[in-house]
Amino acid sequence: ACGGTTTEDTKGSESADTSTAEAGDGNYNISVILKTTASEYWGYVKAGAEAYGKDHPNVKVEVKGASSETAYDEQLGMIETELSNASNDGFVIAPLQADMVKTKIAGQTKPIAAVDTDIDAPEVFTFVGTGNEAAGKLGGAAAVEAAKAAGWEEIKAIEICGVQGDSTNEARKAGYMAGIEEAGGDFLEEETQYAEATADKAVNCMEAIMQKFPDGIAIICANNDDMAMAAARTGKANPNYANTIYLGFDGIQAACQSILKGELTMSVAQQGYEMGYKSVEAVVQKLDGATDIPDFIDSGADVVTLDNAQERMDTLKGYLA
Amino acid sequence: MSEYVVELKNAVKLFPGVVALKNMHLNVKPGEILGLIGENGAGKSTLIKVLTGVHQPDEGEIYVEGQLKKFKDPNESAAAGIACVYQELNIEPLLSITDNIFINKWIKKGGLLDYPTMHKKAKEVMASLGQDIDPHKPAGTFGMGVQQMIEIAKAVLIDAKMIIMDEPTSSLGEKEVEQLMKTCRDLKARGIGIVFVSHKLEELFELCDRVTVIRDGEFIETRDTKDWDNDSLITAMVGRSLDNQFPKEFGQKSAEPVLKVENLQEGGVLFGVDFEAYGGQILGFAGLVGAGRTETMRAIFGADPIDGGKVYIHGKEVSIKNPRQAINNGIAFLTEDRKGQGLVLAQTIRTNLILANMKRFCNGPFLNEKKIVESGQEHIKSLRIKTPSIDEIVGQLSGGNQQKVVIGKWLNADADIFIFDEPTRGIDVGAKVEVYNVMNSLVKAGKCVIMISSEMPEILGMSDRVVVMRGGKVMATVDRDSKHFNQEDIMKAAWGGTLDG
Amino acid sequence: MAKTMTKKKGGNGVSLGTLAALVVLCVILAIASPNFLNYNNIMSIFKQCTFNAFVSVGMLLCLITAGIELSVGANAIFCSCLMGMLLQKGITDNGVVMVIVALVAGTAIGLINGLLLTRLHLPHPFVSTLGMKNVLWGAALLVTSSQIVSGFPETTAWFGGSDVGGFPIAFIFVIILYIVMHIFLTKTTLGRSIYCVGGNPEAARLSGINSANVLTFCYTFSGLMAAIAGVYTTGRSGICNGAAAIQPYDTDAIAACIIGGASFMGGKGTMAGTMVGVLIIGVLRNGFTLLSFDTALQNLVLGLVIILAVLMDVTRERMEAKARRMAAANSAK
């Protein structure tokens, strides 16, 4: 299923619930604390969350995020500030360090939903997302299939990592590894490259990989789209890497373009917009006293390929419009 | 066309908290050497910096060959033909001598700098100043004498109408001074006007056609040199008369030497220096620039590592590895380079005065500000340091007053061996007497005083004994009552001659 | 330099210009957000300032000596990870032991920084501490095998976590620390020596001050401060994370000191000024959250404020100097 349509009809169903929401005891301030707002993916989560606010005049949604996905202390500070702010009725948190948030929110009575990355704490009543690991697994498997289709006999995979020690990074890595191994691929863990989640370093890593494996590698999977795209561009120059499978993560617009241009092969896409929308929705329902909220709301993940890239791109454009 | 090449009329210059100049006058004729003299802090350097456009006067006009000029920066004064040797050395330590001499006056060929030519010229001009050195070397590797000559070379090189020299001789030895005077006379012969600032009266009498005296930022008087004499000059500048320029007093010579140095060796600089210094005496160190006097003292003081030799204090051999140990052994060392080695320019007088002996101003680990201020005020009074307050930043004092702060610092160190390296460098005659009196009271108190000086009158006027050095060796030791205790013989030794008997 | 020398300070040595900047900032935020002046929020500002407050002390000492200490942040994180390792590898779960290990390690690292500079005669601490920063970043990841460790015992959490009536213990400690250090810098011989070594090391040496030891002390002390910051952040967040070593803690600290009147040329800087600098940065970040600025704006504004704060100060100085000249003029009349 492609991100576009699903979100459309969920939105449809929302507007139905909205009535009940308003029936509930009125005005809510929901504080949404994301990992950062400095990336396209989080832009969609933000858009989704704010969209809920627009659909429901009685709900005021405020989205904030740290200055980068490694600005741990900044997010810690934000969470403190928000929790201590009496006018907030409920919280949505995408933790940079889940365990840290766990200690911070200990004893909180107001409803807290985790988005994108789970927080295993009693105070958190639900987790909206897919989980980076699960999503990574999905992508890994898909990549192996694609590699087989592309005619690779021995399916070796090398990963270009983000920031070592960063939990998102570790989760995606684990996911890729599991997905690829299970689908019969060979994940060369000791060859893993670390590019600090930046495109230019990814190019360096790709060049080194081509040095060490002159006759090609079946799968190059990167922890985000910038690195994947940069790697793909670099690899295309080398005939032995021409039909390598380049797997990215996030499925942002640029990635879709790159896929359509035939550079990037595929990208794991989490439904950022939906996550944002549904997480706020869940908190509001909780505030309205709903008891039947599942503790895991799957926002769905899928793999963007040549078939659905165009479609997804249009949907994404629509979100930010 | 006026008779003066440069003329300054009723200039006023204000600094935060200080009036440096009030209705100041100065005029220089082409082809004359004008002496400028005044106490420390009188405003000489400020006056000069106004003439060169470093400072802009709050009031007053500057005329160059009759035309009114306003200088926004040193470039404009240079363009108008005014060159200057500033009081403080302004050396680019890391750059070659050539770069220093041609700074902002570089010679170009085809758009690029023409170093071959510049090196050649640099070598020539330094040679003409009696310095035979390789102009490729970084200026920072040379001593103050050479650096001073570099500054002079800068000014000589551009063809100026007037050259100002602010205390050019303060860090030069006899030989260099001679060279400089010769250079000045040549320039004068070429019709260039020269302003010559010095605290050494004999230099002014020897060199100048007219002498201008200023005091407390005010113009006092200009006369032809022949109409001045020592007393009138001193009276005019300090506003009172000084009976004796070298008030020598005698202390009680200790039986045993307080400081004894045997065969001091330092690679390339010192080749077996021996001497003894007694309590209650001033031991003078004479020699030409580069003779190794400073290096000797630095070695004794533990400032530089030595390669051999013994040092005894009160007959006990001591091994001094660093200045701290030296001070603990009762040695005080007033260095010749106050800016680089003597003072923390960015700190206050208060702090600089206690630098060498904070212990003395402590209760436990805490500084006793009351004590510090009291002794500070005392030094400011006794040494006549011209400053708005004890909390003035030392960097903003006039050169001579900075020197007095360094002396104050070492007086606080309660040492019994005092090494003064060029102690009266850049100090006015009045203040010199104060410094001599300080030395007198030290010897009276039985302390041992060592005075390095490149001023022969000072050596002769104040020393009880004189050690003459040359090339890192002791050439002679002359007692005050010996027949050799005169300028000729001492200079002879300094030049490498031997003294019979 | 001359102009900075005449710098007029308020009684305790904080430059009034910067203080004004802080006040203005607070007023603006108080108007912009109703929650700003709320007690809890002020408390969380203090909590958010504490880390920077600690590392800035060490940074200030190094800046006064005309040096710099780029490894403060990495050192803090390394110490935190060291505690994590003890727990993770099951070596001990005794909080006190962990804290002691952290403090010792941090101080030792500071000592190494100092010795690198003074004994090996490296030209400028920038290089050695930059190197050390990278080394520690790597080490922090290694000791925890790049994992986030959580579940620290109460005793460890105490310093970072607990408060009296909402007022964080650690910040009380900070206040005391700053007062003590203020006295140390202004009223003790060692303190005064630090300024002199910064102003002119050679003159200090020839005056019998052992410049090498003074420098070594400053870097060692900075190491201790970093370690305390590490213990604090561990307690506060309840976890340790080696990846955090990339955060620009050092620039935050430097910014705080410089805003507070320290200089790269050495010889300048006060505790009071530094505290103001720390608060300005802390208040800003807090304001961003309250007004939910997005990242782009946050960085933009932070940058502008850093420039403005210093600008205000400089302009004030120059106006003062002018005034004093005028005064002198009139007195001369």
Place this chain on the structure above:
Amino acid sequence: MAKTMTKKKGGNGVSLGTLAALVVLCVILAIASPNFLNYNNIMSIFKQCTFNAFVSVGMLLCLITAGIELSVGANAIFCSCLMGMLLQKGITDNGVVMVIVALVAGTAIGLINGLLLTRLHLPHPFVSTLGMKNVLWGAALLVTSSQIVSGFPETTAWFGGSDVGGFPIAFIFVIILYIVMHIFLTKTTLGRSIYCVGGNPEAARLSGINSANVLTFCYTFSGLMAAIAGVYTTGRSGICNGAAAIQPYDTDAIAACIIGGASFMGGKGTMAGTMVGVLIIGVLRNGFTLLSFDTALQNLVLGLVIILAVLMDVTRERMEAKARRMAAANSAK
């Protein structure tokens, strides 16, 4: 200072110690990895050095004036994002126009840095450029609305992407640039003035050099270099991403210059030395990827090498100085 003054240089001004460090490094890597000396790999080392090579030139000029330029990296990324914006917002898809816009913008930002320092009399460029770094980081995100932009036209990609016989065009440009700048610094009036301003500002001022203009030039030029680096990285990676602005590009550049013999006290530093510094860092990072080191190890080793490189140099100097003294001693016998 004295010891640094006696610094012995190779003909073109590169310190032999650092050169040795580079050689040693290469030998080690050649042994450790069979691919290291392979032609393509050496080419990719050049490619990987290019960005740092550009920003280091600007950084060097600023360091020589005893200043610092922390916004070089952010400036480069901002320029890259500016190009991205033109594409994203459909303003133009003409590569040439994009490049011109980038170069102009980068230079303008450099000019602002210079004016902040010289006209507003900020005490030290550290603060203004640190502020600017944050401002540019924010701006880079704003102009691209925090999105990654890809699909740049070929013309833009040319500089960063193309090569002659495997030898990257951009690095040929770097080599020419370094030769030209070497001549500029050693053989032109402005070049020498830069050293004078850095070595002793007062002396420069008294000899009539307009320090303000010299400084402004250095920072403006640094801005241009950053812009070129921005164009390069855009072409090389084919995308632009504002988030990259926090990457420690500035520390890489500073490390390169310092390893190459520049000093924070100003007045020192050469193009040749800087090139060696750039190569040392480039070769290291390349080695890391070849040996697929993880972040932890990378930082550990990078840190140690930075310290060692400088250490080697210092020790060499001191041994030389000692040798000279002894020689003098004997000759005197």
